[in-house]
Each structure stands twice: as C-alpha cells, then as structure tokens.
Amino acid sequence: MSRTDELLIKFLLKETSTEEETEVQRWIAESPANEAYYNDFKKIWDSSKKLEPQVQLDEQAAWQRFRARTSAVEKKEALVVPLKKQNYSWLKIAAVLLLAAGAWAAYTLFNQSSYIDIKAGEQVLVKTLPDGSVLTLNKNTDMSFASNFTQHRSIHLKKGDVFFKVTPNKEKPFVINIDQVSVRVVGTSFNIKHLNKQTEVIVETGIVKVSRGIESVELHRGEKVLIQDGTGTLTIEKNNDQLYQYYRSKVFVLNGTPVSRIVEVLNEAYASNIVVSNPQIGHLTLTTTFKEDSLDHILQVICLSLGLKTSKDEGKIILSNQKK
Known part of the structure; x- marks a missing residue:
C-alpha cells in the first residue's frame, strides 16, 4: 500500500494531524485525476460502513492477508496510523476493500483504452459528446474523451484547437487536461488552443477555472490566459482578438x-x-x-x-x- 493510500485511510478516519490534512487536501486539489481517485476511495469507504452489520468476515484472516501483501512496502516506508480502538476492525475491513478499489480506480483513470479518440483530419469536425456538449475541432486536432463520459466528464487534449459548448451539470464538472494544465467548467463556452507547447484559453460565456499545479485562475467572458511551455505565471488578459x-x-x-x-x-x-x-x-x-x-x-x-x-x-x- 502506498503512503498516499495510507494517508487517505487516515484522513477518512479523521485521525490526520493538521499537517497531514493539509497535505491530503493539497494532493486532491492538484489534479482532476487525484480528486477522482479520492472520490473512489470515499465511495468504497462509505459503502463498507453500510454493509458492516450484515457482513460476517474472518477479520483476523483478512487483516493478515492484507499485511502480508503490503509488508514489502512497509519495510521501505512505514507510516504509523494511531487508531481509536472501536474503529480498528473497520480499518481492517476497509483497507482490504480499498486495496482492490484503488487498483480498479487506477486502471479506469489511467488506462488509455478507457478513452475514445477523436481526430480531425483536413476538415473541421463537429462532435456531440454523450452528455450533449458540442465540440468544434479545427483541422488536425487530436483529443480523446472518457468512455464513461456521462459519469466522468474528462477530456485529454493532445494538440489542436477546440471550441467547447458545454452542457451544464453542477454535479459532474467538465474537465480538460492538457499536459500540465487543467481546465474545469460546469456549463459554459470557450476555446482552447494547444500547439507548439503553448496553451491558450479564451472564454465566451460563463466561468472557466484554469489550473497548473497549485496555481489557478478564473476566467470570465471576454478574458483569456496564455501559458507558454508550462512556465511563467497564469495571467488573465482581456481578449480583443476575434x-x-x-x-x-x-x-x-x-x-x-x-x-x-x-x-x-x-x-x-x-x-x-x-x-x-x-x-x-x-x-x-x-x-x-x-x-x-x-x-x-x-x-x-x-x-x-x-x-x-x-x-x-x-x-x-x-x-x-x-x-x-
């Protein structure tokens, strides 16, 4: 089990120190992938609590199997997690479930086969996504979207020029990842151009959050941000170029x-x-x-x-x- 997984368990048990809690919150905010990974952990955790009165497990055997699988890692890096006595059995059950859930979540999030490619050749391409959002791809644009898009509105833009008209959904934010840059919206229209290690975001309607690492800015109608090769600060400018x-x-x-x-x-x-x-x-x-x-x-x-x-x-x- 990685140190991140152990910290997440501790965080869900509400037993983190102030420093550890800050570390977890910063890690979650770093990228949409981290946030989705944490949400999967929390879903399994919440589900395990609902099932507790009905599930009869050989807790000691399950815990021993879990410890055997993680002992190699713990020899290199040990993290002591102080637990309340009444919660200890819960940790054993949840840890086994979270181990399986973490592997599944990592596969779903990072396996390339879980994304569907869209490529515009020598013609401009208009594509409607499963949630009703409409994308206009300029020539030679290369991107992909999550195969379970109605549940996980995630897009990878590899290169090109795309205009997004996003269907509003406050429960499921629309996220575009471009190298080190992340663009997050609920329902709005905007243009992203990513060519020659330069990324430009221009907003026509609504609000768009642009992030790189821990730095982020919010763009409103008629504003833009230009990011050169992942360097420099995120500076909001007025867009006068149509x-x-x-x-x-x-x-x-x-x-x-x-x-x-x-x-x-x-x-x-x-x-x-x-x-x-x-x-x-x-x-x-x-x-x-x-x-x-x-x-x-x-x-x-x-x-x-x-x-x-x-x-x-x-x-x-x-x-x-x-x-x-």
Whole structure:
C-alpha cells in the first residue's frame, strides 16, 4: 500500500494531524485525476460502513492477508496510523476493500483504452459528446474523451484547437487536461488552443477555472490566459482578438490587428507559408472583415490597404513594401 493510500485511510478516519490534512487536501486539489481517485476511495469507504452489520468476515484472516501483501512496502516506508480502538476492525475491513478499489480506480483513470479518440483530419469536425456538449475541432486536432463520459466528464487534449459548448451539470464538472494544465467548467463556452507547447484559453460565456499545479485562475467572458511551455505565471488578459473563431465562423475579423497575427492565422487556415520581408511590416495594422474569401483576394486587399506587394519564392509568399 502506498503512503498516499495510507494517508487517505487516515484522513477518512479523521485521525490526520493538521499537517497531514493539509497535505491530503493539497494532493486532491492538484489534479482532476487525484480528486477522482479520492472520490473512489470515499465511495468504497462509505459503502463498507453500510454493509458492516450484515457482513460476517474472518477479520483476523483478512487483516493478515492484507499485511502480508503490503509488508514489502512497509519495510521501505512505514507510516504509523494511531487508531481509536472501536474503529480498528473497520480499518481492517476497509483497507482490504480499498486495496482492490484503488487498483480498479487506477486502471479506469489511467488506462488509455478507457478513452475514445477523436481526430480531425483536413476538415473541421463537429462532435456531440454523450452528455450533449458540442465540440468544434479545427483541422488536425487530436483529443480523446472518457468512455464513461456521462459519469466522468474528462477530456485529454493532445494538440489542436477546440471550441467547447458545454452542457451544464453542477454535479459532474467538465474537465480538460492538457499536459500540465487543467481546465474545469460546469456549463459554459470557450476555446482552447494547444500547439507548439503553448496553451491558450479564451472564454465566451460563463466561468472557466484554469489550473497548473497549485496555481489557478478564473476566467470570465471576454478574458483569456496564455501559458507558454508550462512556465511563467497564469495571467488573465482581456481578449480583443476575434480571429480565434475563424475555423467555426469562416469569418476573419480584423480590428487593428497586426500583420504578424494576420499572417499567422492565414498560414494556419490555408496551410500556406506567408512571410514578411522585414519585422516592421509585421507591426502594421488593419481593420476589416473577410467572409469566406480566397487567400489570393485576402492578400490583395492587405496589399492595397497597406502599400505592400506579394512575391513567391520556393513555396513562400513574401509580403514586402512596394517600391516608391
């Protein structure tokens, strides 16, 4: 039995010290997986209490079998759990049950076969999950959701760009895990983009909690957080960029948008390779809207508006200043 399991038993017996109680609470809050693991422990514990008057067990034999299985671990790391005398038999029964439950919970939570893959190829994909939540996946997005999703609303986003419209359910929070980042909601709409070790969360409606380790922030409508390679602090910013919507709206909304950002989105949307000839061009801004336009027409408007021109070289489309 691991030290974590022993601490959880002690915690459920309400016999932890102040330091141990803080340690357990911090561990539970670290990740949705930890919280689910603890909830499984508690369910088995509560169930065992209900069954006590009806169950006749050879407690001594059960306890000896349990001790034999954990003795190897205890030689390396022993944790003394002071127990009240009247609760001792309960610990023996619950420990045996929790050992089996812990193995089952770990398998359910971490076995890859318990998640169903969703991959968007060269087309935007709209997917309705078993709880009624609707996801819009941008091209080349790779993610998965729990096979028992109506009970465990958990998603793993490996890479890509997804807009979530989550069906409200206060009893079963909706959790997305992205590397070291966790996003937790009840019912809301928001966009997550995870590419090149960078994660961006933008909220359209409701409240979204974004966590990394013990640090967390709450985002409201019109706010975003950008996390670079799992480093830095979680800083809330106002979102004034509507280009993140392009793959589901098919509209490019520019509002004082720098050319560098326009080029980034166009390359992503059209699988093109547009570059600027010098950094100063990237700082130029443009305000307009393109609705289901071709790349050639968009570039033509950009050039006419900003005094630029395009040229092609080895698969690149180069934006440069027009010669005066």
